[in-house]
């Protein structure tokens with residue numbers, strides 16, 4: 345008999361034993377398919393010497409597979425009601441440590457220094473709570489953690505936005521923010537039927553492999569991201585109109601923007617969704633002298 349946590353029978357038995365009720369507000373949709381879990385872990389390419397960081401272990405379904413295939417797992421779980429359950433389900437795995445904290449508030453860098461002092465290869469692997477997918481991924485990237493990458497489950501639509509290329513309908517400032525730091529790929533589409541309770545949206549697994557250097561070189565990162573966000577403020581508007589309405593600097597701003605677009609070799613009538621990262625980088629650098637405060 346399959347003893348894994350992620351089977352419908354075992355999951356239901358665990359939930360019943362502990363009288364657990366799901367909190368929708370915490371994005372609690374638990375995986376009940378060991379095969380899918382193993383495929384997620386495969387994409388992380390762990391070895392017995394790797395460390396794994398999990399966000400939101402739930403009742404430990406993914407944690408168990410990570411514990412079997414890595415040296416150590418550190419898991420951040422916000423819901424204190426899951427702690428006794430995790431202590432129970434993960435009892436056979438002494439290489440797991442659970443921290444009862446909101447991952448968005450946690451000092452992950454210090455936790456890594458403490459828990460993974462002798463481990464060189466670190467991956468984040470998670471079935472993310474869908475209500476905070478983007479803030480979590482952005483925190484993991486902006487905190488500049490010493491990780492090789494992230495393999496995570498999220499809404500299919502967000503996965504499409506993250507891995508989209510210029511010209512695609514899904515391409516936008518989120519694609520650029522993530523592709524600035526990583527190589528982004530959608531590696532699996534996952535049906536609703538492998539979760540309990542079933543979510544309302546389709547899911548996908550993405551793999552983000554951290555780049556040694558950001559994908560493009562810019563003079564001011566914060567300003568680069570400001571320009572990319574401004575360029576997509578209204579998707580149907582031209583880049584000139586979006587930038588003119590979003591960037592502030594007196595009456596002459598249109599003139600400066602036209603000048604910068606020209607300098608960056610970008611036609612003012614193009615839409616943001618047609619520009620690649622290189623073009624955005626050139627444009628941000630050309631705009632910077634006019635708009636830095």
Ligand SMILES: C[S@@+](CC[C@H](N)C(=O)[O-])C[C@H]1O[C@@H](n2cnc3c(N)ncnc32)[C@H](O)[C@@H]1O
Pocket residue numbers: 370371372373374375376399400401402403404405406407420421422423426445446447448470471472473474476
């Ligand atoms: C989609 S469930 C995944 C559960 C489990 N890993 C699985 O695959 O079955 C998301 C988990 O993230 C937890 N969670 C939600 N918000 C969180 C936060 N801000 N920080 C840490 N954990 C969070 C939820 O309580 C839940 O256990």
